[in-house]
Amino acid sequence: xxxxxxxxxxxxxxxxxxxxxxxxxxxxxxxxxxxxxxxxxxxxxxxxxxxxxxxxxxxxxxxxxxxxxxxxxxxxxxxxxxxxxxxxxxxxxxxxxxxxxxxxxxxxxxxxxxxxxxxxxxxxxxxxxxxxxxxxxxxxxxxxxxxxxxxxxxxxxxxxxxxxxxxxxxxxxxxxxxxxxxxxxxxxxxxxxxxxxxxxxxxxxxxxxxxxxxxxxx
Amino acid sequence: xxxxxxxxxxxxxxxxxxxxxxxxxxxxxxxxxxxxxxxxxxxxxxxxxxxxxxxxxxxxxxxxxxxxxxxxxxxxxxxxxxxxxxxxxxxxxxxxxxxxxxxxxxxxxxxxxxxxxxxxxxxxxxxxxxxxxxxxxxxxxxxxxxxxxxxxxxxxxxxxxxxxxxxxxxxxxxxxxxxxxxxxxxxxxxxxxxxxxxxxxxxxxxxxxxxxxxxxxxxxxxxxxxxxxxxxxxxxxxxxxxxxxxxxxxxxxxxxxxxxxxxxxxxxxxxxxxxxxxxxxxxxxxxxxxxxxxxxxxxxxxxxxxxxxxxxxxxxxxxxxxxxxxxxxxxxxxxxxxxxxxxxxxxxxxxxxxxxxxxxxxxxxxxxxxxxxxxxxxxxxxxxxxxxxxxxxxxxxxxxxxxxxxxxxxxxxxxxxxxxxxxxxxxxxxxxxxxxxxxxxxxxxxxxxxxxxxxxxxxxxxxxxxxxxxxxxxxxxxxxxxxxxxxxxxxxxxxxxxxxxxxxxxxxxxxxxxxxxxxxxxxxxxxxxxxxxxxxxxxxxxxxxxxxxxxxxxxxxxxxxxxxxxxxxxxxxxxxxxxxxxxxxxxxxxxxxxxxxxxxxxxxxxxxxxxxxxxxxxxxxxxxxxxxxxxxxxxxxxxxxxxxxxxxxxxxxxxxxxxxxxxxxxxxxxxxxxxxxxxxxxxxxxxxxxxxxxxxxxxxxxxxxxxxxxxxxxxxxxxxxxxxxxxxxxxxxxx
Numbered sequence: 031x032x033x034x035x036x037x038x039x040x041x042x043x044x045x046x047x048x049x050x051x052x053x054x055x056x057x058x059x060x061x062x063x064x065x066x067x068x069x070x071x072x073x074x075x076x077x078x079x080x081x082x083x084x085x086x087x088x089x090x091x092x093x094x095x096x097x098x099x100x101x102x103x104x105x106x107x108x109x110x111x112x113x114x115x116x117x118x119x120x121x122x123x124x125x126x127x128x129x130x131x132x133x134x135x136x137x138x139x140x141x142x143x144x145x146x147x148x149x150x151x152x153x154x155x156x157x158x159x160x161x162x163x164x165x166x167x168x169x170x171x172x173x174x175x176x177x178x179x180x181x182x183x184x185x186x187x188x189x190x191x192x193x194x195x196x197x198x199x200x201x202x203x204x205x206x207x208x209x210x211x212x213x214x215x216x217x218x219x220x221x222x223x224x225x226x227x228x229x230x231x232x233x234x235x236x237x238x239x240x241x242x243x244x245x246x247x248x
Numbered sequence: 249x250x251x252x253x254x255x256x257x258x259x260x261x262x263x264x265x266x267x268x269x270x271x272x273x274x275x276x277x278x279x280x281x282x283x284x285x286x287x288x289x290x291x292x293x294x295x296x297x298x299x300x301x302x303x304x305x306x307x308x309x310x311x312x313x314x315x316x317x318x319x320x321x322x323x324x325x326x327x328x329x330x331x332x333x334x335x336x337x338x339x340x341x342x343x344x345x346x347x348x349x350x351x352x353x354x355x356x357x358x359x360x361x362x363x364x365x366x367x368x369x370x371x372x373x374x375x376x377x378x379x380x381x382x383x384x385x386x387x388x389x390x391x392x393x394x395x396x397x398x399x400x401x402x403x404x405x406x407x408x409x410x411x412x413x414x415x416x417x418x419x420x421x422x423x424x425x426x427x428x429x430x431x432x433x434x435x436x437x438x439x440x441x442x443x444x445x446x447x448x449x450x451x452x453x454x455x456x457x458x459x460x461x462x463x464x465x466x467x468x469x470x471x472x473x474x475x476x477x478x479x480x481x482x483x484x485x486x487x488x489x490x491x492x493x494x495x496x497x498x499x500x501x502x503x504x505x506x507x508x509x510x511x512x513x514x515x516x517x518x519x520x521x522x523x524x525x526x527x528x529x530x531x532x533x534x535x536x537x538x539x540x541x542x543x544x545x546x547x548x549x550x551x552x553x554x555x556x557x558x559x560x561x562x563x564x565x566x567x568x569x570x571x572x573x574x575x576x577x578x579x580x581x582x583x584x585x586x587x588x589x590x591x592x593x594x595x596x597x598x599x600x601x602x603x604x605x606x607x608x609x610x611x612x613x614x615x616x617x618x619x620x621x622x623x624x625x626x627x628x629x630x631x632x633x634x635x636x637x638x639x640x641x642x643x644x645x646x647x648x649x650x651x652x653x654x655x656x657x658x659x660x661x662x663x664x665x666x667x668x669x670x671x672x673x674x675x676x677x678x679x680x681x682x683x684x685x686x687x688x689x690x691x692x693x694x695x696x697x698x699x700x701x702x703x704x705x706x707x708x709x710x711x712x713x714x715x716x717x718x719x720x721x722x723x724x725x726x727x728x729x730x731x732x733x734x735x736x737x738x739x740x741x742x743x744x745x746x747x748x749x750x751x752x753x754x755x756x757x758x759x760x761x762x763x764x765x766x767x768x769x770x771x772x773x774x775x776x777x778x779x780x781x782x783x784x785x786x787x788x789x790x791x792x793x794x795x796x797x798x799x800x801x802x803x804x805x806x807x808x809x810x811x812x813x814x815x816x817x818x819x820x821x822x823x824x825x826x827x828x829x830x831x832x833x834x835x836x837x838x839x840x841x842x843x844x845x846x847x848x849x850x851x852x853x854x855x856x857x858x859x860x861x862x863x864x865x866x867x868x869x870x871x872x873x874x875x876x877x878x879x880x881x882x883x884x885x886x887x888x889x890x891x892x893x894x895x896x897x898x899x900x901x902x903x904x905x906x907x908x909x910x911x912x913x914x915x916x917x918x919x920x921x922x923x924x925x926x927x928x929x930x931x932x933x934x935x936x937x938x939x940x941x942x943x944x945x946x947x948x949x950x951x952x953x954x955x956x957x958x959x960x961x962x963x964x965x966x967x968x969x970x971x972x973x974x975x976x977x978x979x980x981x982x983x
């Protein structure tokens with residue numbers, strides 16, 4: 031997998047090494063890839079998992095989940111030596127759907143950006159899949175969100191990223207107008223105070239680990 | 249303001265004018281969601297309860313089968329109950345499913361109670377539908393609507409007045425009265441008085457799948473207490489249903505035949521789009537589905553619920569309409585397929601009408617579902633109500649072909665390994681599965697070969713190791729020390745399951761930490777920063793999604809950021825972490841978390857786990873892959889040490905190259921670079937000097953983004969970028 035470094039890799043290494051938390055503990059390890067997926071994750075008597083089944087960048091840490099989802103689908107459709115076509119087809123259908131849903135969520139991070147510079151500007155102007163266009167349109171208008179069959183990312187995830195990337199809905203669900211604004215204002219204010227209190231009562235992350243699952247020195 | 253035009257006449261607004269509507273358990277739920285009190289509704293309308301459908305004469309067997317509105321049995325771990333039953337039956341044991349269903353047992357003995365809220369009670373597995381006398385149910389709803397301020401006027405619709413953009417501007421009644429509106433619901437049944445006037449209206453005929461076309465019904469005073477189930481009897485050319493309420497009992501006949509002067513004709517089918525412009529068709533105006541599966545009221549109620557979720561505030565809401573039509577199509581096709589299954593899979597051999605139904609080609613998605621069930625008893629996950637399907641698929645009286653391959657640990661599994669070879673090959677010959685890939689060789693997988701020992705390979709080995717408990721299957725993992733672990737990251741999202749591994753042990757062994765979300769720094773624009781948390785925001789109020797409530801408050805000047813209404817975000821702000829409390833009332837339940845970990849340590853951990861469970865590890869680079877004649881399946885792999893490893897099933901975890909899936913099988917790759925343009929990454933560990941944060945950080949760079957993952961012993965760093973733009977910046981590629 032290791033390929034001779036080009037100047038662009040050197041430039042990239044400089045970008046990376048200039049922005050480390052502490053001293054580097056090894057040489058930067060390069061990886062080249064083409065984002066996309068294997069057309070059939072299961073072909074004949076071979077099931078591909080991990081990078082062999084495709085690659086999506088780790089922006090939302092989905093790689094391990096995709097491996098695990100593949101394994102659990104394989105367990106649910108585990109073949110015998112006949113390798114019946116419909117078991118394979120169902121595996122491939124569900125896998126394709128899951129890859130596409132995850133892909134759309136990742137594209138959303140790039141499409142919705144207001145950064146300057148040629149790379150980000152090109153991303154902001156790119157064509158996107160129809161499934162994502164539909165999702166963005168529904169949200170842009172009145173914040174509508176629907177979670178489809180087996181979708182990995184929740185409404186909260188989509189909300190966080192779409193709003194975080196600057197897509198604030200221009201309206202809201204007319205049903206929200208049926209609630210008394212003073213009452214909901216009061217409830218939501220109370221909720222925020224409760225959350226703040228609960229979070230302050232939690233131990234610092236490092237302390238929680240020291241008490242429960244410290245790994246020791248390596 | 250809402251005005252309803254009551255057109256009078258026979259009420260076929262739901263499709264077929266059944267004197268008693270029998271409903272699925274979803275309808276009581278809709279009632280609750282719409283704020284209708286069930287006791288009051290039943291008292292006023294004389295309705296009663298139904299616990300399921302008794303199906304008689306659908307097979308040559310005289311005993312009726314019962315399709316209960318409750319769970320049947322209970323799953324054992326990942327193994328569905330219908331698999332367990334199939335296994336028992338394959339051992340020659342007679343199993344009556346009805347004995348495993350609370351609803352069936354209650355229905356037989358004429359008892360009923362609402363399921364309790366306590367989920368530990370076996371009675372909580374029970375669901376129920378309703379028997380509603382259509383006319384009194386309508387009167388009840390009308391009373392509620394009028395009390396809520398709806399205006400009702402009587403009259404027939406003469407015409408609709410369209411705008412230049414084909415929106416309905418007004419309806420004109422026979423009386424000459426004109427009613428202007430923004431939004432029109434066509435609830436006129438199959439006559440479709442409004443939607444059929446729109447130029448885009450298009451009806452799709454489904455009578456090839458649902459062949460019945462005549463309907464007759466009769467109603468009389470009830471002679472006895474109502475039965476707590478619906479009875480559906482197959483006749484020579486269709487079916488009859490019997491249902492009763494507190495006051496009346498009714499019979500409905502649905503069949504396939506010519507005009508006979510005593511029956512009403514109908515056609516199963518749907519409007520291709522039931523929301524067009526500012527007109528939404530609900531009920532029979534949107535679709536008529538043969539009501540064998542009691543779906544009429546369900547489809548109308550769920551359409552109304554869906555419409556409320558997408559309620560537009562202006563009349564050019566095309567995004568809402570498209571979404572509505574898409575979701576409705578999905579639901580409708582499921583309902584159609586389920587109804588069609590009763591015809592396609594009937595057991596009335598030797599009766600001409602039913603024989604012809606069995607021979608008819610089903611739609612692809614149904615054929616697929618049936619094939620999957622026939623050969624393995626598995627149900628496509630597309631179908632939520634797996635239990636109903638399992639019941640209906642069995643209505644031809646035949647046995648499931650074979651039990652699923654998933655087995656239990658322990659010795660008791662052994663005697664079940666042998667499967668009926670005849671049954672297995674029969675499904676190959678039946679025509680539903682006839683691809684060349686159906687090999688003559690049957691029986692369980694003997695050898696699983698996993699190629700590649702990175703995180704993916706060892707995760708597969710660990711998870712599949714349980715398959716060896718059948719006493720037949722062996723697992724070998726081949727890895728080359730040359731190929732290091734690349735690519736697979738060091739962080740997860742919440743649904744990672746721990747294979748029964750103790751979470752604290754996993755975190756300790758992998759120098760891991762906890763992850764409440766991902767912070768995106770500068771990804772929107774320079775200086776912007778937000779956290780994508782894993783848990784939910786706030787909590788919904790009266791069925792209104794929380795973010796909608798927040799949007800409303802925001803429009804009124806409310807200042808609190810949405811992030812303050814997410815416990816994970818607030819905890820991340822303080823650098824704090826705690827697991828959710830086991831107390832169900834605690835607000836900490838809204839926390840959801842994942843992990844950061846060292847991928848190398850994780851692979852080592854999984855390797856120990858797998859080897860302790862009998863997975864064999866072989867070292868060596870694979871230099872040759874053998875394909876079998878004539879099907880091209882992979883037969884064996886050979887390592888550079890000359891070791892040849894045969895297998896039935898190969899798991900390709902060889903990395904991006906895809907040694908088996910691509911190099912050997914030439915599967916093909918779908919390139920997404922035009923959407924996700926980054927093509928290179930660099931990863932490097934560094935010392936950790938900053939505090940241990942409970943989240944991942946992603947920071948935008950000019951040609952990509954950089955990650956920072958906090959671990960106990962170090963920080964994981966990486967840069968993902970688009971080489972084309974990094975090169976432009978750097979000034980040329982000399983590679």
